Amino acid sequence: xxxxxxxxxxxxxxxxxxxxxxxxxxxxxxxxxxxxxxxxxxxxxxxxxxxxxxxxxxxxxxxxxxxxxxxxxxxxxxxxxxxxxxxxxxxxxxxxxxxxxxxxxxxxxxxxxxxxxxxxxxxxxxxxxxxxxxxxxxxxxxxxxxxxxxxxxxxxxxxxxxxxxxxxxxxxxxxxxxxxx
Numbered sequence: 001x002x003x004x005x006x007x008x009x010x011x012x013x014x015x016x017x018x019x020x021x022x023x024x025x026x027x028x029x030x031x032x033x034x035x036x037x038x039x040x041x042x043x044x045x046x047x048x049x050x051x052x053x054x055x056x057x058x059x060x061x062x063x064x065x066x067x068x069x070x071x072x073x074x075x076x077x078x079x080x081x082x083x084x085x086x087x088x089x090x091x092x093x094x095x096x097x098x099x100x101x102x103x104x105x106x107x108x109x110x111x112x113x114x115x116x117x118x119x120x121x122x123x124x125x126x127x128x129x130x131x132x133x134x135x136x137x138x139x140x141x142x143x144x145x146x147x148x149x150x151x152x153x154x155x156x157x158x159x160x161x162x163x164x165x166x167x168x169x170x171x172x173x174x175x176x177x178x179x180x181x
Contacts, residue, residue: 010157012123014123023091025143029145032137032144035136036049047073050077050080053127056124056128064113067111085100101152105159106163113160114164115160115161118153129142129145
């Protein structure tokens with residue numbers, strides 16, 4: 001059993017090494033997110049976005065499907081609420097957003113999320129945004145979302161990898177300790 005390497009080795013290739021959420025990028029993320037809800041019932045459109053996201057995620061990484069309950073609707077609501085909150089406080093409460101993402105990483109680890117899942121999640125997010133926004137999800141809008149996801153990865157992935165490292169170290173120690181019979 002080996003201890004996981006540094007978290008950087010798990011960063012998806014499409015992520016930006018040094019993400020920057022400039023004021024312009026924050027504004028593009030916020031306006032594009034709101035554009036998804038410009039017409040119709042916000043709750044229904046949020047559900048539609050989340051279902052698109054999970055459909056793409058399960059297509060890209062079918063092995064993650066068992067990590068979710070049979071009824072994905074409740075999970076879809078949680079995803080929508082999390083994304084809406086993150087987008088809303090992106091430039092208002094960065095410390096709060098970081099704390100939320102750190103707690104989310106810990107919970108997701110306990111559900112069985114692995115570092116290699118982060119790539120599929122990011123691709124599913126980008127794919128769902130592309131589906132919802134169409135040609136409006138090009139150029140700087142897409143770049144802004146990739147910077148945002150890269151920022152999320154830079155907060156969550158180190159925690160995920162460190163929790164795995166700690167579990168592996170504890171297992172090694174436990175295996176090395178002789179048991180009296």
